[in-house]
Amino acid sequence: MLGKQIKWTIYILIVILCVSCSVEKPPLEFAPSPSIIEKALTFKLEYEQESLSRQLTQKKLNFTITEINITKIEPIILFNLPTYHLEGNYKIKLSKNTRQNTSVTNTFNLDLQRQSTGKTWRILLQSKEKNSVKYSSYLIY
Template sequence: MIRLWLHFVLTTILISLSSLIVACNSPTPPTEFAPDGEIVEKAIVLQLSQNFQSLSNQLNTTPPQLKINQIQVKQLDSILVEQLFTYHLQGTYNLKLMFSRQIKEQKKNRFDIYLQRQIEGETWRLLKREYNLSYETTQWKSYLIR
């Protein structure tokens, strides 16, 4: 009976230690290194600009000037993408669209972006996830945030 109990305790300890070792081998980026407000703002503007440019090209018009404010990050998750720190941010922002003849304002627009810190730690990239339905895979496209 004692031998069975000792075997159970040792097995439990070994399983716990191996779980701890596996957890240590899959690091997540620290949230202290997450992008600041300026980077988040530039990333949202970049994403919006790309969308409006595409739409404007189809409509043969000039894209509006964009101004955003009141950015509120509601959720921040950190992951590794291709061995680089990546942050998934979700939240809201207010948008001002300045067209040639009018100005439109929108409040509490939602954003869902992935931002990746580059190896040297000085630049950031906006990542966009693309699904390849044929191969059932996910690929990432990245855009430099200036």
């Protein structure tokens, strides 16, 4: 009888330890605001456009993001800081010159990380190398 009680006590302690040591997700209340998401999208587009413009030796296009729709927010802990993986779509207005404007809807996939002070945000850009994934971090606000 005493052996069963000890077994059950050990099982319960193991369950409590497993639950208390699990990784906690950051709260959704601290997810980035629409203005932070817009700044991150603008940064990512300018970053990609700069690289492409150099390769094609063309001038950059002027653009304006007009609508952002978030379809998924996934809070995670990355590098011991709260990070929010966002997916959705946005409308972008491209201005090639004063007379020609084009509106396009695109999808996005962003990782935004709240810094330890809670006042600044960084965008994490993922790059895959051989067997590992690396992140580059850029301050956006």
